[in-house]
Amino acid sequence: MCGIWALFGSDECLSVQCTCAMKIAHRGPDAFRFENVNGFTNCCFGFHRLAIVDQLYGMQPLRIKKFPYMWLCYNGEIYNHHTQFDFDYQTKMDGEILLHLYDRFGIKKMASLLDGVFAFILLDTANRKVHVGRDTYGVRPLFKLLTDDGFLALCSEAKGLIDITHAMATPANIVPFLPGHFEVFDLMLNGKVQSIQMEQFHCCRQEPSHAIYDTLERLPTSLDEEVVKSNIRILFENAVRKRLMAHRRIGCLLSGGLDSSLVAATLVKLAKEEKLPYPIQTFSIGSDDSPDILAARKVAAHIGSEHHEVNFTAEEGIKVVEEVIVHLESYDITTIRASVVMYLVSKYIRQQTDSVVIFSGEGSDELTQGYIYFHKVMGPDCFLCLCAK
Template identity: 60%
Template sequence: MCGIWALFGSEDDVSSQCNAVHKITHRGPDAFRIENINHFRNCCLGFHRLAIVDDIKGMQPMRLYTYPHLYLIYNGEIYNHELLEKDFDLNTSTTCDGEPIIHLYAKLGAEMAASQLDGVFAFCILDTANRKVILGRDTFGVRPMFKLYDEATGFLAVCSEAKGLFGLSHSLNDAKASIEPLLPGHVEVYDLDQDGKARFMERKRFHKIGDLPKYRTLAPPVGDEVLANIRNLFEAAVKKRLMSERRIGCLLSGGLDSSLVTALLVKDAKEQKLPYPIQTFAIGMEGSPDLQAAKTVANYLGTDHHEVVFTPEEGVRAIEDVIYHLESYDITTIRASVGMYLISQYISKKTDTVVILSGEGSDELAQGYIYFHKAPSSEEGDRESRRLLEDLYMYDVLRGDRTTSAAGLEIRVPFLDHLFTSYYLSIAPEQRKPIKGIEKYLLRSAFSDTGLLPNDILWRPKEAFSDGVSSKTKSWFSVIQDHCDQQVNEDELEQAATLYPFNTPKTKEAYYYRKIFESRFPNKSKWIPYFWMPKWCETSDPSARTLKHYK
């Protein structure tokens, strides 16, 4: 996890604007560099580093003797970097996984270079010889990137988080200022004129969700047996994510997704003889089902398990910080983020684990949400699954990135491995839907009888993250709603449509979140195009506990 920041074509004093880069210091607590580019007026690149690979030569902006005209800043992990070196005969000079980005761009151009990368990434290349800026982001948007572009003035700035773009230009006082995310799976190219002004040239999509990757991977070849393929490809997805010179651990809720990831991580760690036991981390209020299930899994796998119990008061106090880091006012995203934020703070302060594996992406890919039981047909379920995957970067993926990066940690999500997801989506829709009243039946079946997990965990019914952390006596979302009842009065809620015409909050909880969001990010409500809600269900609340199928 790192933080990248760049500015091009500013008419203001660049040295004063560079202070904005420190708004993302939390993403890279190990080192910092900011660099003005010689002979390029009003051009600056900034980088906050979390050192994971090649501690000596991994600082950015990165330049190579072979291509001195190229500058690279990136946040990500390129898992096939060694294969790329062999396949394209790259003369690399570091062990940094991101160095091949420079070589591939020089040899293949922006779109082809991005299409060869097996991993997660957000990068910015400055090509001084051709006066171009190239931006790229991975297929699911696991690594974030925001851009501020003013076509009229030629001002362009990019940052890992939107907060690092506020205050850079007078145009930001205008409600129409264009701060928006770079679309996942896309590259964008800008030309720079002699004054350093940027002009948008093209946007191209190099990967579509569901398409097979164009690069060679270390995963075993796909055979005829579906369950074996799911098992082999997912095991490969976890294994490649052990690439690290820092300690690796795992978030463990005790549900299917995090338990599978943990079991395979422990297995791989033993095979690779990592010099430390795998640490697992669970969080919940007193007596929560997640804490109980996570302990069962940890005992079964023999992990160094850490259990964090938070009080309702601690959870409520964290909400404002959570919204600031999320840059979102979505109800279910905020509810689920509080526990993840608190446990990330614990990991950072109490342990030396830095890289965290997690189970994000499985519910969208494998139709794990409880409302998928209500899908009118398997084809409708397939369409909804693909829609969720397209929008993940604004919801669950955003939650995973921001809550962990706020504590200087790096999250890795094997369920969103490009090869694994493309294969899983190629399986017939009727096999991927809930079967026999059990969501993710196909995924569970693939690991049945392997001994990786106890059967009661492997077949444990779905528990939404914000629900799983709840105590037995009172749910987490009820705690929040009680708090919001005291913070928002009826008169305010009645005026909500006037004050917030886009995504108008319908409840006191939604109003409370929106009010905090607007105080930090005024006029940016369209970052979230809609509230995440279950489909095909009559409910006004996103909590799974409100659905009839909930077990």
């Protein structure tokens, strides 16, 4: 993950405002940058970088010679950046494709053609427009603060906006940017903005526009059991394969359950096919000899991963609850409970290993109705609504 932050039309000193951006410094431990926008001295970008792709030219805001009037800050991964479009790339950054797609197709089609997870802020000074967007499922976070007089602030986490200072008649709310949407703002000469378009570019119930460019051959639509199984295997393997684009070491969380075991096994298999120059590390967490630890140990031995086990006590879990709440920006009990172990295992990975890009089995229960409450749902329409939710 990276941290993105931007202000448009600030009435306060930007050197003071920029201290707010340091509250998300944990999102990008490799480098950070603050940069004013030429001709708009009260507009500023901030970026905290976790280097995943193109460590040499990957700093942001991204600007390239071909489009000197464009400024891009984004957080995410674009899986189809080098597979579907024949652009004259000037870096190896996956995000550069946003600039080329925007130039060729405009903002709506640009967003719809991205196969990945993302949150972006794209400034076009030639046309005086600010474009903001977020992926369909909201995997990458983005928060917005917009005042009545046109001051706009954006950040990967709400904590980077709560201390922003600005003279305003009524307090402005900090709101999550809607997943699957883009918003267009006119940029005034004084640096302030006015929202002129807010539109959904994709819904999870629709086939994405980028599917027509997929490198996979069209799959058969038969509901024959063997055909369905074959399609699932092909799509699943492709989903793992396209995420091997990282230039940093890849690992995988492993609980020993069905979901994470399938991801880990497929990842180890494809890593060998792609000749990655390191063994895949897997990570499990639990108390001594807990069921997850034991199951993960068996799976790791079977697939041949370099396995790590993180043991923790109840006291250690309780101790980090406040830190977890700060990072989650939520008091939701279920989310906190699940995130405590995620926080502890992530902390171990960061401190004790060189794995940076971590796969997991998260999201599969929502996709395949794995939770117990799905068993009580009446009818396919209710299933669909719950999955979409």
